[in-house]
Amino acid sequence: MDKLIEVKDLTFVYGRGTKQPVKALKNVNLDIMRGEFLTILGHNGSGKSTLARHFNGLLTPSKGEVLVDGISVKDRSKLWEIRKRVGMVFQNPDNQIVSTVVEEDVAFGPENLGIPADEIRQRVDWALETLNMTEYRREEPHQLSGGQKQRVAIAGVLATRPECIVLDEPTALLDPIGRNEVIEAAKKLNRDEGITVVLITHFMNEAIESDRIVVMDRGEITLSGTPRDIFDQVELIRELGLDIPMATQIALGLRQRGIQVADHILAAEELVNSLCPSS
Ligand SMILES: Nc1ncnc2c1ncn2[C@@H]1O[C@H](COP(=O)(O)OP(=O)(O)O)[C@@H](O)[C@H]1O
Numbered sequence: 264m265d266k267l268i269e270v271k272d273l274t275f276v277y278g279r280g281t282k283q284p285v286k287a288l289k290n291v292n293l294d295i296m297r298g299e300f301l302t303i304l305g306h307n308g309s310g311k312s313t314l315a316r317h318f319n320g321l322l323t324p325s326k327g328e329v330l331v332d333g334i335s336v337k338d339r340s341k342l343w344e345i346r347k348r349v350g351m352v353f354q355n356p357d358n359q360i361v362s363t364v365v366e367e368d369v370a371f372g373p374e375n376l377g378i379p380a381d382e383i384r385q386r387v388d389w390a391l392e393t394l395n396m397t398e399y400r401r402e403e404p405h406q407l408s409g410g411q412k413q414r415v416a417i418a419g420v421l422a423t424r425p426e427c428i429v430l431d432e433p434t435a436l437l438d439p440i441g442r443n444e445v446i447e448a449a450k451k452l453n454r455d456e457g458i459t460v461v462l463i464t465h466f467m468n469e470a471i472e473s474d475r476i477v478v479m480d481r482g483e484i485t486l487s488g489t490p491r492d493i494f495d496q497v498e499l500i501r502e503l504g505l506d507i508p509m510a511t512q513i514a515l516g517l518r519q520r521g522i523q524v525a526d527h528i529l530a531a532e533e534l535v536n537s538l539c540p541s542s
Pocket residue numbers: 277278285286287305306307308309310311312313314
């Protein structure tokens with residue numbers, strides 16, 4: 264795998280030159296590999312969104328460098344090239360929907376890129392199919408559930424054929440069913456379409472199947488590793504203001520009560536298999 268996004272010594276200050284500048288990122292270094300599923304964790308205000316907004320040039324470094332496919336986000340003449348490669352999905356689907364018909368909404372991105380009409384139709388079909396939203400193509404987005412709306416927003420980004428999709432707390436406003444739909448969609452894009460996925464989330468269960476997790480604290484990356492590496496450090500994770508996955512918590516509790524449970528439990532199925540090996 265080669266590097267798609269390179270973050271080198273990135274520092275970012277909001278309100279530079281004002282009386283109260285906020286240093287939101289401090290010397291952050293991070294390489295995101297092509298095809299990777301990376302999750303970014305961290306409590307509120309730790310700098311996750313500020314970092315993510317550099318990945319498609321919404322923000323530019325105060326100091327340091329961010330390269331997307333070798334292109335510097337500081338080169339404003341290349342912004343289009345960067346945004347073609349990296350698409351963003353935000354927390355609130357209502358703010359991302361621009362049209363009154365689902366399929367028109369999904370077509371909006373490729374239309375803006377000046378793609379020919381025939382190809383737009385193909386891309387819209389493909390994006391809706393991939394997000395399991397084909398049956399809703401003629402519906403009005405505001406009639407849909409939160410999870411469905413968020414999948415329309417993701418389809419709209421997908422239709423621009425990015426190499427990477429950055430999802431900044433895409434499930435924060437959704438119910439459990441909607442959350443599951445969105446996370447399954449993100450996994451599918453990574454697995455079946457080879458799209459690099461960067462997921463920012465507060466829900467630990469959404470992180471357990473990533474290739475890698477980075478944890479942010481006060482503008483810095485404090486931990487980086489596989490989900491097992493990260494969630495094995497229970498005390499440290501709690502000190503950083505984060506939860507551990509539900510199944511991991513239950514396994515810990517059982518172990519404290521003298522019940523034998525396998526190490527490194529992350530998912531509910533692993534816990535069940537460990538407790539009832541024959542099932
Ligand atoms: N537009 C802004 N102006 C000033 N400070 C900001 C702005 N956006 C975020 N911040 C500050 O930058 C820090 C990092 O914020 P953010 O990247 O949004 O964190 P997270 O996404 O992890 O919650 C916080 O201290 C936050 O208050």
